[in-house]
Amino acid sequence: MDMFIQGTMNLFGDWNTLLIFAMGLLGGMIFGATPGVNMLTLGAVVLPFTITMLPEHAIMLFSVIYCAGVFGGAITAILFNIPGAPENAPTCFDGYPMTLRGESGKAIGAAVSCSAIGGLASAILMMSATGAIAGWAIRAFGPQEIFALIFFGLAVSASIGAATLWKGWLSVLAGLLIATIGTDPVGGIARFNEGSLLGLSFHSYYLSAGIHFIPIILGFFAVSEVFAQAVNIAMGTRERPKAGLEFPSAAEFWRVRWTMLRSVGIGFFAGILPGIGATLAAFLGYSQAQRWSRNRQNFGKGEIEGVVASETANNAATGAAMIPLLALGLPGGALTAMMLGIFQIHGMEPGPLIFINSGELVWITFAAMFWANLLIIFLGWLQTKTVVHLLRIPFRWLAPGILMLAIVGAYALRNLFIDVWVMFIAGIAGYLLRRTGYSAAGIVLGLILGKLGESAFTKSMQLMDYNFLGFFERPIAAVLIVLGVGAVILSIAGEFRRVEQQKASLD
């Protein structure tokens, strides 16, 4: 507690620190809530300027951008069906239908409050037991457990956002296949960088580096949504969203208390595992909320519990993601990887000794994350009352702006125009897949977890001497695999049961 108070005093006692904190908070919220750009864009833009900052200021700035950015991404997901980051994708499923019903304020209000609750719980857990949790996670979670967790996560989340179970699985498999483009994780052999078909052949250096997930995400979500709305305008079928300023009531929050609690646990657990991060946390939180909810039939049609589940889980992962970064030097995602870069820029090495050698840095970061999450409630409430008015601007005016931001965001990533091509091709593919009931979110989930899953699988196979039964010699991996297989069997059985019910109603 003393350390936390000291960190808070360092944060609020110095104007420079406070200014950086405020800039990070507002910047994260604005970039997160702007369609086409996200917290990673802000991180990439700000990174060079951190060279001249004190290391504790730079790390604190990025941790605040992380908290605020994950929350901000929910706003575009709810208002425009365009998630600001992959971890906000499940928020679209219920947030956007709520907007169409005129309950945008309620959806954003739920996202604000639950983001803050998830983030605060995560920050408190992070402050209480970083060292112990990091040690446990690394001892207990080897490649077998990581692979088993990804398998379990995909097994329970695959059908989210798709018309049927099979379309969900095919979407995830498509994402996993796209993730294989680039070098293989063991031998470094380039895959799919050249091709030969019907006498035609090609070779691409661009594909040797793999396809970056940012242009794909912008394409599948932002570009395909603009295309879908443009086609609806052409067809005269566009449904106009309605602005609503109503905040969720206390009774509504009380009704979803267990969902919140469950999502905090899921988010925190997923967050502490390097590489798994907030995306799987959000999908798992959403799928488990759907599984246990009394209103499961309303999920995907504008159920507030869906927004609560995904936003609590993804924010609960933010604090947890700092644990492996600070305690072990293992980044859990793109933004934490940038933080690792900051440590390197300043000649520091994260690890257990950082708590002894750089206590001020650690505690100013922890305090900043705590206060950022607390302030999100207030600023988020203000944002709810103001940002909802964006819906009053005709979408046909906003759409070219969204595309412009997406173009700049995709291009600025590596200064390659081919990334913009990838984004638009993904946009067209996303539009077609959505029209046929496939899930853009499933593809992105597969794409993000694909490389990590393959890497964990190859390491597992080498460690287990290619014996698939070796997974069952490790208790955590065995439980996760069994649960994953069980989830698949139950889903298939559920699909068949639905068919039988439909047939029975026909007869």
Added chain:
Amino acid sequence: MTERTLDGESPRPTSEFWRSFAEMAVWLLICGIVYSQTGLFDREIPDYEFGATGWPRALCIAAAFGAVAQFCLQRIVARRAPENANAKSGAKSGGDWRTLAQRAAVFVFPLLWLYLAPRVGFYISAPFFVAGMLLLMEVRSPVNLFAVTAAIYALVLLFFTRLFFVALPVGRIEAFYDVNVAIIGLARIGL
């Protein structure tokens, strides 16, 4: 050949069968092509038995299995496609040539711009892209067209060129290059 729908109201056309079949065929074709392309990097890795092809090939097989399973289940269910249910009154006829052309232009216009932008430069082509998209979004008022285009262009220049120094393409054709550089200079006046 017709089938009864699950709601039992209307006869189900054969096209539904062919649609499901085509969906499966597309998936199998993609899986087949991807699988065949794995042969180009089918090299042994000393420390890893499955090689570089093991994982992508397993995914191809799983996707092919999923596509076939989906087709079989669709045949069992034979239910109406969601789009049919979503048809709304007041929709323009999809067969109207103007509507069809507008729908096609939504996808073709950005690709055309993508081809031209690196050649003529982002700064020259961006306002035309914004105005073109506004027209496709059925913004017809000249005042709105001009004002929205100018506002978006000004914001892009302000944030990305003046504040964040994002290096956007300046064109490969000399005359356009000069104009693009001049626009950047204008955006950064006073810095």
